[in-house]
Amino acid sequence: MMQPQEQSATSAPLDFFAGIGRRAFNFIGELGAVTIFFLHGLFLIFSLPFQFKKIVQHIYFIGVKSVLIISLIGLFTGMVLGLQGYYSLVKFGSEGLLGAAVALSLIRELGPVLAALMIIGRAGSSIAAEIGIMRISEQIDALDTMDINPVRYLISPRIAASIIVFPLLTAFFDVIGIVGGYLTGVVMLQINSGIFMNSIYSSVEWADVSEGFIKSFVFAAIVSTICCYEGYFTHMRPGGFGARGVSLATTSAVVISCVLVLIADYVLTSFLM
């Protein structure tokens, strides 16, 4: 993180523009640092000996432990989509398309995004906090002095696990969500179950599914990198030392990942449409 440089005051408007420029430079510098951090971590996933056991541990922590929350959120999202969709479609007498509406919005959009947001809240924050605490208690320096590459040891397995887990959790979210839509649409609102399922079969194409998956891969990279980065550089944060530094790092890990996920979602959608 670059420190903003104090400039001698010349004149107010010049200062204003200088401030914008400085922030822009900082932002771009930070962006570059995050990218390099990600590529470094990604590259070291494939270094030997392969850290299979550690990746599995993180898959368990990020993935398996998130299944319950993902199913709950997925179920209720699907159910509310069913209700809202029915309410809008029935006005045009086309409630038969409810299955398609629920499935498409889940697979293309809500599945990857909501799953990512839930994982940020559950696993991302704890990744940032754990790595942040390791940083402030010199455990990362200790790894370095033992000639254990801290990026390889701490970051790579988390990135690898995220890339494996995000698409799986997204798929899981989609399926549970469609079940939720089925519950409200068919069981509660009495749409014919055959019509509901058929509209899903006829409207969902492979391109929709792959779009959802591409998104979940990108979100995995964003979330794991940002959360690890914020924790890893806790000590560089201006004004944040010790426990306060870790709390700030965790907060900004969550906030930045959420915002970036939504921005990336828009960008990806507009490219993949």
Add this chain to the structure above:
Amino acid sequence: MTDNTAKKPFIEFRNVTKRFGDRTILDNVNVSIYRGEITAIIGKSGVGKSVFLKHIIGLMKPDSGEILFEGRPLAGMKRNEWTAFKRSVSYMFQQNALFDSLNVFENIALPLRERTSMKDREIREKVQQKLEQFEIEEVLDKYPSQISGGMQKRVALARALVTDPEIILFDEPTTGLDPLRKNAVLAMIAHHQREIGFTAVMVSHDIPDVFFISNRVAIIENKKVPFQGTPVELEQSDNEVVRQFLLGQESLKDELTGLLTKHELERLLNSELARMGQYQNRLTLILFTINDLKQVREKIGYILEQRLVQCLGMMLKKHFGMIGTSARYDTCSIVTVLPHTDKERAVKHLERLKKEMQEMALLKADKYPKSCVDISVMAGIASTDRPVTIESLVREAKNEQQLMARLSCSGNGVKE
């Protein structure tokens, strides 16, 4: 060490400068560290001792100058050379830096697991051996936060030693430990050093304990290294900075008694004596001595002994605070310097003081119901109108000493 001139340094700091922003921490520092020795880096807190240590292992890089390992600069090393060097070094952190989500066994095994191709069974054996050596077998499945500070130190030491390093860097290995454990840790380091023969660099402020185990000492003071050499050379050094430093370490005791240190007294007296030559003043010195203080310590303990000196110090401050200064001269004497005062006035002051001193609670027999002690406080006056040495003044006062107050063993001899 004199024979070091022939030896080549193992690790050498050459004109190393380090700044944080515009704050200079190390300024053109030159230090030599020799193979197989324990080198102690001492200095007040915050002078950059840890920064010094972190340079050796590359956690920090110098802004200018270089660090040589066996004559080769660290900065110019090839990747595989650097890796080999780093693997031969262990670092013991000030706060131990144990991995708090791994248990004791995993902590010690980690460096072996991560960077050797040893089999699980071999690792287990090796760790077990270290656990036994440091007597921490019973905590092997506990987490660092579940064990005591002393135990954590031992685990950290075991982890540092498990890879059989050639060089170990200790960052304040004894900070935060009680005196007993402090010595235990130092003894442990010395013992293993003798056995294995690694090179140790130890940052510490445990003076003088650290001198007993180190072969060489370097002082970091005011961004520079004003002294490096053997502990014996250090003690005999007449380098002003070094003496100041050693005296500074002792000042705590005198802060407790509220008196100046001997060094401060010397400075004060010298300036007074110098001024005397110009203005022809008189200067009077009173020497107070508590007789047999050593015996007091043996019979009634260290705390009461200190309390006694403290009480005397406070009494003198009360009496002479306006016209003079009191300072600790040696373990059992206090010197009061009264500038612009002649001998007659000093005698009058002393008469008044004598009455009060005889009422001193610490000189009452009922204070020590369990033991029989002899305490006597003596005072002597010396006066001069021309510059003389402090020693001769003190000697003169010593010859003049008379009894001020006394507690005799029979218990009723308070009054003389």
